[in-house]
Amino acid sequence: MTELSTSIWSATSVLIxxxxxxxNIPLFLSLLKDIEPKRRQKIILREVLIALGIxxxxxxxxxxxxxxLNLQEESVTIAGGIVLFIIGLRMIFPSSHGVMGEQPQGEPxxxxxxxxxxxxxxxxxxxxxxxxxxxxxxxxxxxxxxxAWAVTAAxxxxxxxxxxxxxxxxxxxxxxxxxxxxxxxxxxxLLNGIKGYLQGx
Numbered sequence: 470m471t472e473l474s475t476s477i478w479s480a481t482s483v484l485i486x487x488x489x490x491x492x493n494i495p496l497f498l499s500l501l502k503d504i505e506p507k508r509r510q511k512i513i514l515r516e517v518l519i520a521l522g523i524x525x526x527x528x529x530x531x532x533x534x535x536x537x538l539n540l541q542e543e544s545v546t547i548a549g550g551i552v553l554f555i556i557g558l559r560m561i562f563p564s565s566h567g568v569m570g571e572q573p574q575g576e577p578x579x580x581x582x583x584x585x586x587x588x589x590x591x592x593x594x595x596x597x598x599x600x601x602x603x604x605x606x607x608x609x610x611x612x613x614x615x616x617a618w619a620v621t622a623a624x625x626x627x628x629x630x631x632x633x634x635x636x637x638x639x640x641x642x643x644x645x646x647x648x649x650x651x652x653x654x655x656x657x658x659l660l661n662g663i664k665g666y667l668q669g670x
Contacts, residue, residue: 476603476606476609476613477609477612477613477616478613479613480599480609480610480613480614480617481613481616481617481620483595483654484592484595484596484613484614484617484618485617485620485621486647486650486651486654487553487556487589487591487592487595487651488587488589488592488617488618488621489556489560489644489647489651490620490621490624490625491624491631491640491643491644491647492560492640492643492644492647492648493586493587493625494624494625494628494631494632494640495632495637495640496581496586497513497582497586497625497628498628498629498632500581500582501513506629510626512582513582513622513625513626513628514622514626516579516582516583516587517583517587517618517621517622517625517626519579519583519588520582520583520584520587520588520618521618523583523584523588523593524587524588524592524593524596524614524618525611525614527588527593527596527597528596528599528600528607528610528611528614529600529607531593531596531597531600532597532600532601532604535597535601541666543662543663543665543666543669544662545594545597545598545601545662546598546658546659546661546662546665547658547659547662547663547666548594549591549594549595549597549598549655549658550655550656550657550658550659550661550662551655551659552590552591552594552655553591553594553595553651553652553654553655553658554651554652554655554656554659556589556590556591556648556651557648557649557650557651557652557654557655558648558652559648560644560645560647560648560651561645561648561649561652563644587621587625591651596610596614598658
């Protein structure tokens with residue numbers, strides 16, 4: 470496998486973890502339970518498309534925003550690691566309101582399905598960190614984002630079917646496994662941020 474394809478698949482794996490499509494299935498089904506199935510699919514498709522637009526925007530312009538705010542790469546890395554760590558902990562030890570906390574009732578528009586369940590702080594921070602660490606690989610990260618988004622969209626559109634197969638326990642087990650992986654990634658991000666800061670002293 471070439472270095473190019475390795476970077477794409479590595480970034481894709483990380484983005485799928487932070488988007489957490491399997492962990493979002495119960496939340497999506499709960500928020501859309503009072504909406505008829507045909508309308509439900511349209512809402513999911515609309516929300517994943519909105520999330521894609523937001524993610525692409527942050528991929529290309531998120532790093533510029535940080536530069537404008539004069540934030541160092543190490544600060545972003547450490548902050549992103551903290552956010553991922555908290556999200557990972559909530560995936561392993563969920564509260565009664567789910568990973569993202571209590572959600573509003575009614576038909577969702579942008580919030581909370583597109584933001585923060587798909588295009589959440591962890592996904593946005595991850596994209597910014599990728600571009601800040603390797604700006605020359607931005608187009609690779611775009612390909613990785615599109616693949617991860619396609620996987621997430623497919624999982625969420627198939628949510629009712631997957632729920633019938635895996636049931637709540639199966640989905641919970643997958644989410645907690647993803648949470649463990651996310652915590653390991655967050656610790657590595659924290660270590661990288663601290664190492665970079667100490668080297669810069």
